[in-house]
Amino acid sequence: MHKIWLIIQREYTTRVKNKRFILVTFLMPVLIIGFGFGFGYLSTTGTEHRKIAVIDPNGFIKTSLKNTNQIEFSFPLEVDTLNYNKKGFTDILIIPKFDGVKKTDYILRSKKSMGLMLQNSITDKINGAIEDKMLQESGIQQSTLDSIHKASQFAELKAYEDKGSSSKESNAGLAMGIGYASGFLIYITLFIYGSMVMRGVMEEKTNRIAEVIISSVKPFELMMGKIIGIGAVGLTQFIMWIVLILTLSSVAMGFLPADVQHQVASLQQSNGQMGAGMMQASDAAKNIYTFQHTIQTANWPLILSCFVFYFLGGYLFYSALFAAVGSVVNEDPQDAQSLMFPITMPIIFSYLITNMVTQNPNTPLAFWASIIPFSSPMVMMARIAYGVPSAVSYWELALSMSILIGGFLFTTWLSGKIYRTGILLYGKKVNWKTMIKWAFKKQ
Amino acid sequence: MNPILSLQHLKKYYSDQKAVDDISFDIKEGSIFGLLGPNGAGKTTLLRMITGIFYPDGGDIILDGQKFNPIDDIQKIGYMPEERGMYKKMKIGEQALYLAQLKGLSKSDATEKIKYWFKKFEMESWWNKKVEDLSKGMSQKLQFVVTVLHEPKLIILDEPFSGLDPVNANLIKDEIFNLAKKGSTIIFSTHRMEQVEEICDHIVLVNLGKKILDGTVAEVKQQFKENIFSIQTSEPFTVQDNSIFNIVKTENNKIHVKIQEGYQSNDVLSYLLKEKVNIIGYNELLPSLNEIFIQLVEGTHASTRAFHAEN
Numbered sequence: 001m002h003k004i005w006l007i008i009q010r011e012y013t014t015r016v017k018n019k020r021f022i023l024v025t026f027l028m029p030v031l032i033i034g035f036g037f038g039f040g041y042l043s044t045t046g047t048e049h050r051k052i053a054v055i056d057p058n059g060f061i062k063t064s065l066k067n068t069n070q071i072e073f074s075f076p077l078e079v080d081t082l083n084y085n086k087k088g089f090t091d092i093l094i095i096p097k098f099d100g101v102k103k104t105d106y107i108l109r110s111k112k113s114m115g116l117m118l119q120n121s122i123t124d125k126i127n128g129a130i131e132d133k134m135l136q137e138s139g140i141q142q143s144t145l146d147s148i149h150k151a152s153q154f155a156e157l158k159a160y161e162d163k164g165s166s167s168k169e170s171n172a173g174l175a176m177g178i179g180y181a182s183g184f185l186i187y188i189t190l191f192i193y194g195s196m197v198m199r200g201v202m203e204e205k206t207n208r209i210a211e212v213i214i215s216s217v218k219p220f221e222l223m224m225g226k227i228i229g230i231g232a233v234g235l236t237q238f239i240m241w242i243v244l245i246l247t248l249s250s251v252a253m254g255f256l257p258a259d260v261q262h263q264v265a266s267l268q269q270s271n272g273q274m275g276a277g278m279m280q281a282s283d284a285a286k287n288i289y290t291f292q293h294t295i296q297t298a299n300w301p302l303i304l305s306c307f308v309f310y311f312l313g314g315y316l317f318y319s320a321l322f323a324a325v326g327s328v329v330n331e332d333p334q335d336a337q338s339l340m341f342p343i344t345m346p347i348i349f350s351y352l353i354t355n356m357v358t359q360n361p362n363t364p365l366a367f368w369a370s371i372i373p374f375s376s377p378m379v380m381m382a383r384i385a386y387g388v389p390s391a392v393s394y395w396e397l398a399l400s401m402s403i404l405i406g407g408f409l410f411t412t413w414l415s416g417k418i419y420r421t422g423i424l425l426y427g428k429k430v431n432w433k434t435m436i437k438w439a440f441k442k443q
Numbered sequence: 444m445n446p447i448l449s450l451q452h453l454k455k456y457y458s459d460q461k462a463v464d465d466i467s468f469d470i471k472e473g474s475i476f477g478l479l480g481p482n483g484a485g486k487t488t489l490l491r492m493i494t495g496i497f498y499p500d501g502g503d504i505i506l507d508g509q510k511f512n513p514i515d516d517i518q519k520i521g522y523m524p525e526e527r528g529m530y531k532k533m534k535i536g537e538q539a540l541y542l543a544q545l546k547g548l549s550k551s552d553a554t555e556k557i558k559y560w561f562k563k564f565e566m567e568s569w570w571n572k573k574v575e576d577l578s579k580g581m582s583q584k585l586q587f588v589v590t591v592l593h594e595p596k597l598i599i600l601d602e603p604f605s606g607l608d609p610v611n612a613n614l615i616k617d618e619i620f621n622l623a624k625k626g627s628t629i630i631f632s633t634h635r636m637e638q639v640e641e642i643c644d645h646i647v648l649v650n651l652g653k654k655i656l657d658g659t660v661a662e663v664k665q666q667f668k669e670n671i672f673s674i675q676t677s678e679p680f681t682v683q684d685n686s687i688f689n690i691v692k693t694e695n696n697k698i699h700v701k702i703q704e705g706y707q708s709n710d711v712l713s714y715l716l717k718e719k720v721n722i723i724g725y726n727e728l729l730p731s732l733n734e735i736f737i738q739l740v741e742g743t744h745a746s747t748r749a750f751h752a753e754n
Binding site: 216 | 494495496514520522523526530541545589
């Protein structure tokens with residue numbers, strides 16, 4: 001036991017002291033926060049401004065084409081497709097004569113092509129205008145029309161999940177985000193840390209230090225020491241990221257103008273409901289409050305502890321297999337590629353399933369994929385985000401967890417047998433068939 | 444004296460061959476023991492069983508009077524494999540410390556011993572260097588140090604001199620003698636026969652998984668001698684083959700003769716004295732280990748076996 005501890009220490013310290021580890025650990029949260037803020041900033045201010053000249057022989061569309069902060073519509077005369085650019089317009093929209101029956105093409109010509117979102121919003125506006133026109137022609141008053149338009153924005157869905165007698169606000173958008181993010185994180189880390197284990201084993205083998213060490217410790221101790229040491233590196237990195245993200249976001253909050261901070265605080269006190277607070281609050285404060293409020297609806301202790309469990313479980317499950325591959329590879333990295341294929345395929349498939357499950361957590365596919373240990377670390381995280389026990393019942397969670405534990409015990413045992421033979425074997429090309437034969441060979 | 448290591452009917456079978464097939468021998472404490480054999484003879488498999496890396500399929504290993512236990516006896520053994528290995532990116536001092544601790548030394552004890560050996564081998568300035576900065580010979584020295592650092596009773600060196608310049612080879616050789624004098628037993632595996640003759644007390648030759656020779660260097664030479672004597676004279680002379688000896692080789696003032704069965708070396712001398720030959724040198728020619736080795740191993744297809752090894 002003492003020796004495996006020495007191995008864990010070495011694997012851990014050599015990696016944590018490594019400059020690249022420190023760089024990635026500190027840069028990643030800065031990048032994430034930076035991207036978040038940068039994206040937010042750009043999406044509100046940095047958008048392009050379009051000046052569109054509209055040629056409309058019908059006349060009734062004009063009222064529907066209202067200016068937004070991105071698009072400015074004008075209805076000039078004497079502008080055509082040849083000269084619109086010279087006259088200071090970015091685009092020209094040509095609306096055909098409307099006959100009320102046929103579907104017709106509306107032509108938009110631009111110097112720089114227009115994004116799909118903008119195009120859709122223009123189409124919607126035109127269609128809305130035509131709809132209004134037709135409704136009016138069938139005898140509906142303009143005032144009636146206006147009140148109908150207002151009514152169509154009355155409803156806002158607020159979902160609650162029932163837990164016995166109490167009910168709690170739930171948020172599908174947040175659940176999807178958490179599920180997707182944690183599934184993605186596990187996906188990435190399985191690859192990063194799994195291949196780190198593999199490269200570590202290959203290094204020991206090609207450096208020929210394996211034999212020196214194996215004369216002091218059992219091969220299984222060397223393999224487990226490496227797996228646990230690197231797993232601890234991964235966990236350290238996660239903890240650092242969480243701490244750094246929390247600190248950085250509170251620092252970022254500190255840079256908000258004082259009145260916004262004050263408004264957010266009063267919104268928090270009043271639970272976001274009070275008219276008095278709401279009336280004075282700016283849009284920014286309301287957004288921040290809503291964001292914070294939404295985040296708080298998730299069951300973070302459960303999600304974080306499940307994340308740690310599934311990260312470790314998935315890591316142990318796959319890294320043992322990566323170690324087995326590393327132990328049979330000789331100097332040729334191409335061998336590693338082809339041997340890794342059967343391990344990377346299930347990881348990639350699981351990731352694809354995770355993407356589906358984040359939108360639909362209760363299909364049979366989601367259930368099975370969250371039980372089978374090859375995919376459960378990612379898929380179960382996507383389901384857990386929707387809530388336990390509302391989306392995932394306790395027995396499902398217990399079953400999935402115990403199968404994952406059983407799974408990594410099995411892969412570790414299997415890989416231990418392969419590793420023992422492989423690590424001292426040089427100059428022979430090994431395939432999975434041989435590896436399986438070693439694994440089930442009587443000692 | 445009890446042997447430090449005793450192998451009794453040791454066997455290790457791979458799927459398609461018997462790598463070690465019923466090998467037994469004893470090694471005396473404090474001796475320098477040569478384990479010889481061509482490539483693929485089963486030497487490495489044998490050593491790996493002695494170091495606890497492989498479990499034997501049959502037979503017993505008795506270390507220091509007790510059945511060998513790979514977990515508890517690790518500290519009694521120091522093994523330097525033929526293929527040297529170090530973590531290239533790790534600092535040399537830290538690496539030596541790590542390997543010594545894996546052998547069971549405490550951190551302070553290990554540090555002290557590393558400092559002692561680094562000083563002895565003039566390696567003190569290496570502590571913070573990385574292995575990738577060392578030359579092959581330098582890393583060989585480092586490897587030797589980490590092998591003997593924990594003062595094992597049994598030191599196993601697989602080809603310890605390969606890649607060393609004569610100065611460093613001598614340094615290591617002296618240290619091997621030194622360690623033996625202090626009571627360590629050294630198993631020395633090689634196919635460089637001249638080194639074996641120079642260093643080893645006792646040798647065992649294995650081929651195709653079996654022991655084919657066992658004894659002290661002198662015994663083995665006696666066993667394989669062909670009764671050939673060299674006679675040196677002050678001036679050229681001629682003799683014919685006769686009932687006492689055959690002439691094997693003639694140089695100017697020197698002939699090699701092979702004594703016929705039933706005669707002694709003195710019979711040759713008295714024959715030559717009668718012939719009035721003026722003898723200035725007379726000695727027996729013993730075969731070199733190299734010749735014995737080649738004689739025993741040649742034609743057994745030993746080297747082709749290496750390709751099948753370790754499946």
